[in-house]
Amino acid sequence: MSFTVPAALEAELNELVTHYPEKRSASLMFLHAIQEHFGYISKEATEWIADKLELQPINVYELVTFYPMFRQEPAGKYQIKVCRTLSCALAGSGKLHKHFCEKFALDPKAHGVQTSKDGKFSVEFVECLASCGTGPVMMCNEDFYEAVSHGKADEIVGKCK
Amino acid sequence: MPEQYRLILKNIDQPGYTPDLECYLRHGGYESLKKAIALQPKDLPDGKKQSAQEQIRDDVKASGLRGRGGAGFSAGMKWSFVDRKSGKPIYLICNADESEPGTFKDRQIIHKDPHQLIEGMIISCFANDVKLAYLYIRGEFPAGAKLLNQALAEARAKNFLGKNILGTGYDLEIYVHRGAGAYICGEETGLIESLEGKRAYPRIKPPYFPAILGLYMSPTIVNNVETLCHVKHIIDMGGAAYSKLGTPNNTGTRIVSLSGQVKKPGYYEIEVGKVTIGELIYHSNFGGGLLDGRKLKAVIPGGSSAKVFKAGEKFKLKKKNADGTMTEVETDMLDLPYDFDSLQAAGSMSGSSAIIVMDDSVDVVEVLANLGEFYAHESCGQCTPCREGSLWMSKALHRMTHGHGRKQDADYLVNIAQNIQGRTICAFGEACSWPVLSFVKKFKDEFEAKGAADEARNAGAGPK
Ligand SMILES: Cc1cc2nc3c(=O)[nH]c(=O)nc-3n(C[C@H](O)[C@H](O)[C@H](O)COP(=O)(O)O)c2cc1C
Ligand code: SF4
Ligand code: FES
Numbered sequence: 001m002s003f004t005v006p007a008a009l010e011a012e013l014n015e016l017v018t019h020y021p022e023k024r025s026a027s028l029m030f031l032h033a034i035q036e037h038f039g040y041i042s043k044e045a046t047e048w049i050a051d052k053l054e055l056q057p058i059n060v061y062e063l064v065t066f067y068p069m070f071r072q073e074p075a076g077k078y079q080i081k082v083c084r085t086l087s088c089a090l091a092g093s094g095k096l097h098k099h100f101c102e103k104f105a106l107d108p109k110a111h112g113v114q115t116s117k118d119g120k121f122s123v124e125f126v127e128c129l130a131s132c133g134t135g136p137v138m139m140c141n142e143d144f145y146e147a148v149s150h151g152k153a154d155e156i157v158g159k160c161k
Numbered sequence: 162m163p164e165q166y167r168l169i170l171k172n173i174d175q176p177g178y179t180p181d182l183e184c185y186l187r188h189g190g191y192e193s194l195k196k197a198i199a200l201q202p203k204d205l206p207d208g209k210k211q212s213a214q215e216q217i218r219d220d221v222k223a224s225g226l227r228g229r230g231g232a233g234f235s236a237g238m239k240w241s242f243v244d245r246k247s248g249k250p251i252y253l254i255c256n257a258d259e260s261e262p263g264t265f266k267d268r269q270i271i272h273k274d275p276h277q278l279i280e281g282m283i284i285s286c287f288a289n290d291v292k293l294a295y296l297y298i299r300g301e302f303p304a305g306a307k308l309l310n311q312a313l314a315e316a317r318a319k320n321f322l323g324k325n326i327l328g329t330g331y332d333l334e335i336y337v338h339r340g341a342g343a344y345i346c347g348e349e350t351g352l353i354e355s356l357e358g359k360r361a362y363p364r365i366k367p368p369y370f371p372a373i374l375g376l377y378m379s380p381t382i383v384n385n386v387e388t389l390c391h392v393k394h395i396i397d398m399g400g401a402a403y404s405k406l407g408t409p410n411n412t413g414t415r416i417v418s419l420s421g422q423v424k425k426p427g428y429y430e431i432e433v434g435k436v437t438i439g440e441l442i443y444h445s446n447f448g449g450g451l452l453d454g455r456k457l458k459a460v461i462p463g464g465s466s467a468k469v470f471k472a473g474e475k476f477k478l479k480k481k482n483a484d485g486t487m488t489e490v491e492t493d494m495l496d497l498p499y500d501f502d503s504l505q506a507a508g509s510m511s512g513s514s515a516i517i518v519m520d521d522s523v524d525v526v527e528v529l530a531n532l533g534e535f536y537a538h539e540s541c542g543q544c545t546p547c548r549e550g551s552l553w554m555s556k557a558l559h560r561m562t563h564g565h566g567r568k569q570d571a572d573y574l575v576n577i578a579q580n581i582q583g584r585t586i587c588a589f590g591e592a593c594s595w596p597v598l599s600f601v602k603k604f605k606d607e608f609e610a611k612g613a614a615d616e617a618r619n620a621g622a623g624p625k
Contacts, residue, residue, distance in 0.1 A: 019334075019336040019338075020336075021293070021377060022357065022358075022377060024357060024358035024359075025338075025356060025357055025358045026358065027358035028338065028339060028340070028341055028355065028358065029338065029339060031341070032300070032339055032341065053358075055358075059358075059359075062360055063341075063358075063359075063360065066343065066360040066361070067300070067340075067341035067342055067343050067361075068341070068342035068343060069300045069301075069341040069342035070341055081301075084531075084534070084535075085262045085465075085531065085532075085535055086262055086263070086421075086465060086517060086528065086531050086532060086535075087262070087263055087420035087421055087426075087517055089531050090421055090422060090519070090523065126301070126342070127260070127262070127344065127535055127538060127539065128260060128261075128262040128263070128264075128465075128535070129301055130259045130260065130264060130265045130267070130268045130299070130301075130302075131265050131268060132262065132263050132264070132265050132418065132420035132421075132426075132515070132517070133265055133418060133419060133420045133426035133427045133428065134426070135420070139301065142303040142304065144304065
């Protein structure tokens, strides 16, 4: 499978490289941009980035496996991330996570990311999102939500078309 | 009456206050920068001249400002360690990774007043001859990263940033760099590795003190978001005036993140040491007390890595008398002034100034299991005691919360934790063992009772 990066995205990436005295520094920003565009980091993407930044593919691959935000497989169109950590747990994030899992026929006890059968939603627990005073908090793609009741959760899902 | 003192949060949440440059300028924005770069060399009594940069660094020292990121180290001292003779460029990094559980203060600044941070950063860069700086922001703040980029572009357009800043001949660039979900990127040397495009494996100190061998093996300053904002106010007020805020050795103001089981969780800015933990939890200007009908059980006073306090716990604190002699005063946990030194004297720390309150509805084993899972997930994996130990502790706690505890688990957990702390490359080793050591020590009866009950029940049920 060939891997092509659209010209506009490549221009954006070229600009990013100029932010650093050493090319390798741009790897995380590259991975973010590539994942945003393609939905995940494929083996081809890893090789492409390595080539572009004059690195070995392993130098890029080890980042994908280290940093929790990067994925090697596509996730749902809408990614729901519920904060699992203490303050949110005290505010009911366990029940919120379960509510989403039940809504999309997923296993609330399973570890890691799970995606609904139709590929529309993925649900996962993440660690503290730095909004502990308004728990339970969650993200749906780039949007951030506070004090999420089950009603509010359903509303958020309702807006995902 | 204990009250908030809003210095950093002065404009934040005020009606009509927006994060754009126009609004910031209407509120006196970038005046401190103008003041800083207009400073003229000063004649010293010994005939030498002191540069503008040295004057600012002296002022930051005089202010007594201590880092707001976690360790509470003197900012002026940190800056004085920078190797200025290496011939290599000096870098500055703003630590906007904010990921210590319980902490949500930097988020407010980044999202609601980004220019305040940028102004503080530019002044700090100017004072340290930095020409290239980075804002390392956690990956889970995509909106914050966009806002900061926009604010940087606005600042560049007005020549507060870029080449020949406001005609002074000083050049500076600041770029936003995004993390990707790893807590360890908050540790300054892990952050530097991550900024170099590698796994965030913390470096061993010595020799890798950032002030000497930091980013690209060059001298580097890493400061927290809030710390850099304070620098702006120090220039504004003068270091001596700033040092009168707060209490001796604990100067200035500080944003406290209050969460958990209180009526009004939120972020509250106080003069350091002028408000007690009890006031922060109970006073109507702050947390407003516990939920109705509840009793206090435990308080984590400085982010999840700080040692927990048990309700009713008393400490012997040394107090200076008027004649200079010291007396020991018995102080209840709730009466501890919220500052760096008092919390340390009480065996914990104010860390990232995040207070997590727990009432009598919580099961402390469940609470520790929650934190244990966090640390097991976030260990970077370089050091065996931390990588294995954090996982063992988490597994044991998981077992205890799933009906298979044993009476000796309390001692087992303490044993593992003791074998992690002090035996690792970075302070994560302490961060993951302190909660375990303090929770088990202070609530040992509950851990043992739970284990014993499980043992009794499971013995009746026969082998699993
Ligand atoms: C495990 C670990 C996590 C940390 N996380 C953060 C963080 O999220 N934000 C932060 O500012 N400092 C964090 N720190 C502290 C930094 O290493 C560093 O001391 C701080 O950014 C220095 O800034 P300051 O002197 O202005 O406080 C962390 C430290 C450790 C050991
Ligand atoms: S103490 Fe833990 S987090 Fe720190 S370097 Fe060692 S393994 Fe990594
Ligand atoms: S614990 Fe959920 S945001 Fe911090």
